[in-house]
Amino acid sequence: MCSLPVPQEPLRRVAVTGGTHGNEMSGVCLVQQWLRDPGELQRASFAAVPVLANPAATAACRRYVDCDLNRVFTSTLLTARAHPDDPYEVTRARELNQLLGPKASGRAFDFVLDLHNTTANMGTCLLVKTTHDIFALHMCHHLQLQNPELPFHVSLYQRPGEETYNMTSVAKNEIGLELGPQPQGVLRADLLTRMRALVAKVLDFIQLFNQGTAFPAFEMEAYRIVRSVDFPRTEAGDLAGTVHPQLQDRDFEPLRPGAPIFQMFSGEDVLYEGESTIYPIFINEAAYYEKGIAFFQTEKLTLSVPALPALAPTPTPGP
Amino acid sequence: MCSLPVPQEPLRRVAVTGGTHGNEMSGVCLVQQWLRDPGELQRASFAAVPVLANPAATAACRRYVDCDLNRVFTSTLLTARAHPDDPYEVTRARELNQLLGPKASGRAFDFVLDLHNTTANMGTCLLVKTTHDIFALHMCHHLQLQNPELPFHVSLYQRPGEETYNMTSVAKNEIGLELGPQPQGVLRADLLTRMRALVAKVLDFIQLFNQGTAFPAFEMEAYRIVRSVDFPRTEAGDLAGTVHPQLQDRDFEPLRPGAPIFQMFSGEDVLYEGESTIYPIFINEAAYYEKGIAFFQTEKLTLSVPALPALAPTPTPGP
Numbered sequence: 279m280c281s282l283p284v285p286q287e288p289l290r291r292v293a294v295t296g297g298t299h300g301n302e303m304s305g306v307c308l309v310q311q312w313l314r315d316p317g318e319l320q321r322a323s324f325a326a327v328p329v330l331a332n333p334a335a336t337a338a339c340r341r342y343v344d345c346d347l348n349r350v351f352t353s354t355l356l357t358a359r360a361h362p363d364d365p366y367e368v369t370r371a372r373e374l375n376q377l378l379g380p381k382a383s384g385r386a387f388d389f390v391l392d393l394h395n396t397t398a399n400m401g402t403c404l405l406v407k408t409t410h411d412i413f414a415l416h417m418c419h420h421l422q423l424q425n426p427e428l429p430f431h432v433s434l435y436q437r438p439g440e441e442t443y444n445m446t447s448v449a450k451n452e453i454g455l456e457l458g459p460q461p462q463g464v465l466r467a468d469l470l471t472r473m474r475a476l477v478a479k480v481l482d483f484i485q486l487f488n489q490g491t492a493f494p495a496f497e498m499e500a501y502r503i504v505r506s507v508d509f510p511r512t513e514a515g516d517l518a519g520t521v522h523p524q525l526q527d528r529d530f531e532p533l534r535p536g537a538p539i540f541q542m543f544s545g546e547d548v549l550y551e552g553e554s555t556i557y558p559i560f561i562n563e564a565a566y567y568e569k570g571i572a573f574f575q576t577e578k579l580t581l582s583v584p585a586l587p588a589l590a591p592t593p594t595p596g597p
Numbered sequence: 598m599c600s601l602p603v604p605q606e607p608l609r610r611v612a613v614t615g616g617t618h619g620n621e622m623s624g625v626c627l628v629q630q631w632l633r634d635p636g637e638l639q640r641a642s643f644a645a646v647p648v649l650a651n652p653a654a655t656a657a658c659r660r661y662v663d664c665d666l667n668r669v670f671t672s673t674l675l676t677a678r679a680h681p682d683d684p685y686e687v688t689r690a691r692e693l694n695q696l697l698g699p700k701a702s703g704r705a706f707d708f709v710l711d712l713h714n715t716t717a718n719m720g721t722c723l724l725v726k727t728t729h730d731i732f733a734l735h736m737c738h739h740l741q742l743q744n745p746e747l748p749f750h751v752s753l754y755q756r757p758g759e760e761t762y763n764m765t766s767v768a769k770n771e772i773g774l775e776l777g778p779q780p781q782g783v784l785r786a787d788l789l790t791r792m793r794a795l796v797a798k799v800l801d802f803i804q805l806f807n808q809g810t811a812f813p814a815f816e817m818e819a820y821r822i823v824r825s826v827d828f829p830r831t832e833a834g835d836l837a838g839t840v841h842p843q844l845q846d847r848d849f850e851p852l853r854p855g856a857p858i859f860q861m862f863s864g865e866d867v868l869y870e871g872e873s874t875i876y877p878i879f880i881n882e883a884a885y886y887e888k889g890i891a892f893f894q895t896e897k898l899t900l901s902v903p904a905l906p907a908l909a910p911t912p913t914p915g916p
Contacts, residue, residue, distance in 0.1 A: 307836065307839075339886070339887070397780040397782075459780070461778070461780035461781060461883050462780060462781055462782065462883060463781065463883035463884070464881055464882075464883045465839040465881075466840075466845060467839050467841060467845060470839065517626065517784070520626075520784040520789065521785075523790075526785060526786060526787070543630055562783055562784075563783075564781065564782035564783045565782070567782060
């Protein structure tokens, strides 16, 4: 497996971001607490910085004010000349790029963990860019080992040839944490507790790595996003049906050719006509209606992840 | 039991309203379908009118644009002189009052059924104004008898001395249908199917009444809203905790003194300190955070509902 270079130095500059979408309440709530008292984010080798990514959307309890913040971290938008008419989120993305990036530069943060919720029945999902992200995959594996009771899924989100446009793409290493189901604007205690515990484990992993721990090779399952599937629509673009009851809430479960995927308002079923089994995720996510996405098709992979070598010892300062 | 006068004439002017809150998708979707093809809303003695109550909020997929439409149908606001700076929903309420009311007038619609969703685990809930609404309570009982497999709850929403401010209050008879849990902005096929079937049964009941059916006395359980309970908050008004995992999703279940109701972000539990068992509803509803409501306390009543007499036969027109 081709792999990106793994970190050769301790990760010192670490951020935990919430409120990238202002109505995903678990991350919003945790970051607001950590901004008052960041003690939980400290480890021996670093202190993670809490960042409320979209303060205006958080104040309004909306996903965004002008446009989706997590879609505008492209080189073009980040480097374009600022204009008074720029959408709020484009201006905010440039600020975050200065704070956490600049994207693809040596000055960028070593690691960003971005906290999300979904209305879909995704359980605990870790979003990793590609199969090449050895460091992130080791982190996922570590979380799985540390939480054997929790069903975990790893999803690979970057599609071939597509530029990354999400916030974490400005950092050198990154992971997204997606917990669901939780309605927008609702704060469930169970998901809040789970997210808090997972963030602690992420920071523990970085601490272990920073202090010179090596991690052996392993195999893991991952779900790679292949394409999105829109709802059935009328010629005018309105919904003509919705997710079939037999698909609803079945994120990460196999969907076989011939199985129903939509129920039309007229009563008929729409069947999945692909040739092979797929694994739908983000099924019926509220925020994706406007994006024309009823669910994402993924393919299930078994990854052979090579060992993550220990950092070379830092030379002891001379007397 | 003191009771309001029951209808003495057939109910001819009937409306089914959806999109009173623009992100409660079951009602939005059904009304949009009926506006294209109202055939489902016809019965022998009347044809119900579909009304999309808040078109601007529906287009934006938000609860409201300026203020909550379902809180502004007060006599003061409905009769005040119109002003260009009026909130969109106040203007819209006056239009709806002209269409479906005027409130408390002989010209008002005979019946309005208003369709809602909640993020709370409310199942199928019928909202009736008071114990005096004999006609509405008979309708609820009829729905229960017609759907024995469906757990049903009847909730009485008007508190003593409080003026009704919701949309249905402009009509002579009314009921609200509340289905959940469903996240805002999400259209679940199972709830859509259930709502569609319940609307049909409501119209069937009106048809039975119009054609001269008498309905015998019965007893039923109902949950009367007593007061609302806010989340724990900091001095600045921010959330300091959320609904306890042991209360979450337990709408209509008994809550006994000493049971936990909130989990503070600091980890402590907040216990229910009342003296008697209550029945919380609308637990952790997304739209109620801004209203300072974590849940409503209700008391469980057993109502003895008197018979609903058959309409006197309409005199046959002479030759």
